Amino acid sequence: MDRPIAEVARMSGVTARTLRHYGEIGLLPPARIGANGHRYYAERQLLQLQQILVLRALGVGLPEIGRILAEQVDEVEALRHHHRRLLAERDRLDTLAGTVSRTIAELEQLRKDGRAMTAINRPENLFEGVRPSQYGESLRDFPEHAEEVARRVAAMTPQEVEAGQRERTAQMIRLAELMAAGHPADAEPVQAEADAQYRTLARLRSVSTEEYRAMGRSCVENDAWRAAYEAIAPGLAAYQRDAIEAYAAARLG
Numbered sequence: 001m002d003r004p005i006a007e008v009a010r011m012s013g014v015t016a017r018t019l020r021h022y023g024e025i026g027l028l029p030p031a032r033i034g035a036n037g038h039r040y041y042a043e044r045q046l047l048q049l050q051q052i053l054v055l056r057a058l059g060v061g062l063p064e065i066g067r068i069l070a071e072q073v074d075e076v077e078a079l080r081h082h083h084r085r086l087l088a089e090r091d092r093l094d095t096l097a098g099t100v101s102r103t104i105a106e107l108e109q110l111r112k113d114g115r116a117m118t119a120i121n122r123p124e125n126l127f128e129g130v131r132p133s134q135y136g137e138s139l140r141d142f143p144e145h146a147e148e149v150a151r152r153v154a155a156m157t158p159q160e161v162e163a164g165q166r167e168r169t170a171q172m173i174r175l176a177e178l179m180a181a182g183h184p185a186d187a188e189p190v191q192a193e194a195d196a197q198y199r200t201l202a203r204l205r206s207v208s209t210e211e212y213r214a215m216g217r218s219c220v221e222n223d224a225w226r227a228a229y230e231a232i233a234p235g236l237a238a239y240q241r242d243a244i245e246a247y248a249a250a251r252l253g
Helices: 005-012 016-024 043-057 062-071 075-112 132-138 143-154 158-180 188-204 209-221 223-232 236-252
Strands: 039-041
Touching (some): 005 016, 005 039, 016 039, 016 043, 043 062, 158 188, 158 223, 209 236
């Protein structure tokens, strides 16, 4: 039985507008369009929608989903493949949940001990369990940089990605230690860290002074960035922002 678009929207949780968009880009054409102009979907389209939603949940973009759907022949085998990816995603989320749980426990203990404002949390890898594709989400305000990061990460091995994650955590911890030692954001040791950060960015692509300043502000304004810094030490996000601002004013003009 063909189902009207309104019913499919209720069943799937996908808005009718999104379903129409999927049809317009050729991702999910309806089984038929009635004389009243309404779209209707048969069982085959519902199965295809399920695959689209699974792939979207796994972080796959619409162009890539279109390619996957166009190339697949056996629907059962395709579902087996999606199932394997879901199990892998479950394992990744378990790892990520463990990382967050450890951080929460450490922060709660620090606050219980009355050391929350000065103590530094030293996670082995703050970004453990975070997919490289998620970096683009935190860089949404810097699309050109996000594109270059995605291109570089795609060519890296999992071991190289993890090493980069660990180094990023180490950089944040070094900055937190300077903050805890009482160094102002424009002090030379802090500016040396800002210089190393800027040079890392510049190796990816040319970063203007204003863009670097905007990245500094995002340390506080971007929820994901701020949470990562604050997991190391309270106040670290604003300290990083101020360090970048001082660096940009003094060395980038």
